[in-house]
Amino acid sequence: MTTVGEALVHLLESYDVDTVFGIPGVHTIELYRGLADSSIRHITPRHEQGAGFMADGYARATGKPGVAFVITGPGITNTITAMGQARADSIPMLVISGVNQRDSLGKGMGFLHELPNQRAMMQTVAMFSHRVEKPDELPIVLARAFALFASRRPGPVHIEIPIDVMAMPLDGAEREEADAPIPHASAETMSELARQCLAAKRPAILVGGGAKSAAEGLKTLAEKLDAPVVSTTNGRGIMHGHPLLVPASPSLKAVRKLLADSDLVIAIGTEMGPTDYDMYADGGFPQLQRLVRIDIDAGQLDRWPAFMPIEASARETVQQLAALLPDRRNERGGEARAKVARDAAWAGVGPRIQSHVRFLNTLRDTLPDSLIVGDSTQTIYAGNLYYDHDRVGCWFNAASGFGALGFGPPAAIGAALGQPGTTTVCIVGDGGFQFVLGELGAAVDENVPVIFIVWNNHGYQEIERAMVEVDINPVGVRPSAPDYIKIADAYGVAAERLADINALPSALLKAKASKKPHLIEIDEKLVG
Structure with a gap:
């Protein structure tokens, strides 16, 4: 007998899904029944938000939907932030979650991971959310999701499967062909x-x-x-x-x-x-x-x-x-x-932004054709104002649209998994990195050769500057940070702290040559 969980894995394979990001729990173990014997690679992040961001980075790097398996309740609420970023940036993401058994839903009986109405919550951020009430609905709703990804503006889709449905029999489930008309100009x-x-x-x-x-x-x-x-x-x-x-x-x-x-x-x-x-x-x-x-x-x-x-x-x-x-x-x-326009724009951004863009130019020219994934941090803000990357679709970050901190490191891991032959660099601030420090462990588990550049300005300097500019006494913008070199060492990741910005090219080349995760810390004062 093939269960709904096993049929799900088989159907995902038919849609050319080769990677799934997720943290298994008691509410999703039936989704994992067929995973070990499939062609799909499972990546375990340290937090469900990381699973969503990894799926996002994978989707941007490959053009294919990123897929995440998450538990009901806290698993899905942790993933919402990543789904919000994906919706803002039109990124195809398929989030498949569990939900409690059907006869308990909406009754507030105190089941583990219970929410009043999980699907109603997800409908506010997903392009659509569907609960699989009967096994034979699964091929149909998957066809609908992949049709949306292929034919219209993409975004996150949520499918929830009750735990009592996951184990039900579903033999012979095959991929459904859905009508996916692409609009054309007359x-x-x-x-x-x-x-x-x-x-x-x-x-x-x-x-x-x-x-x-x-x-x-x-x-x-x-x-x-x-x-x-x-x-x-x-x-x-x-x-x-x-x-x-x-x-x-x-x-x-x-x-x-x-x-x-x-x-x-x-x-x-x-x-x-x-x-x-x-x-x-x-x-x-x-x-x-x-x-x-x-x-x-x-x-x-x-x-x-x-x-x-x-x-x-x-x-x-x-x-x-x-x-x-x-x-x-x-x-x-x-x-x-x-x-x-170029010359006037360059003059208009001023010396501070220019110094950050020169840093980016050095990175690009040292590691041509690289994927640069950014978090919300100073040098990324500068690049979004003025920067010419050398590869289509390989400069992306969370410093626009939804603007989620902590996007960069997990998204870079997902992107590197999607394009294993491409050098991937993550630029993240000391504040943003603390949202997702644990994802260094995921990079180590999968031996993903991401170069993590920690841009250390000792707090949330852009917010502090904005407060000062409008005569607000800065509060809450100087959170203490760990020693990132020691953090990297604790995970077994090679790391160095630059003393001279002129050493950047050699540090980048050494990191690339290692073919392993690598961390480079840069104090923003080195750049100006």
């Missing part, structure tokens, strides 16, 4: 968009995380339009080093001026949210003359109206539009406009 829409492009004298392009799949076509489109390309945080890596690229935040005055002066702005795969477009909360993002938005999610198009909203796949639409346009590179001064 021929008339594409023709009109091409006409608008041909009429524009000063076009510009905005790219967000949803444009990553269109990266190759974007270069052709930008060159044909002769249009500067502004990349948001999750769009970094697109068109690295290209003279049309402006790798700077739309929150900066110089970038806003470029966009305000443009007579056509094509925004591709960006929700145009304030953490990218108004991070200083000054309300200064300009009214754009003619805004075209290309997004796979109709809801996003409604939230920021455009004169041409196009609900469609970024990759397909970019390719179609590029094919409709003649080659007009350098006819509209696009490269000159981009250079003016």
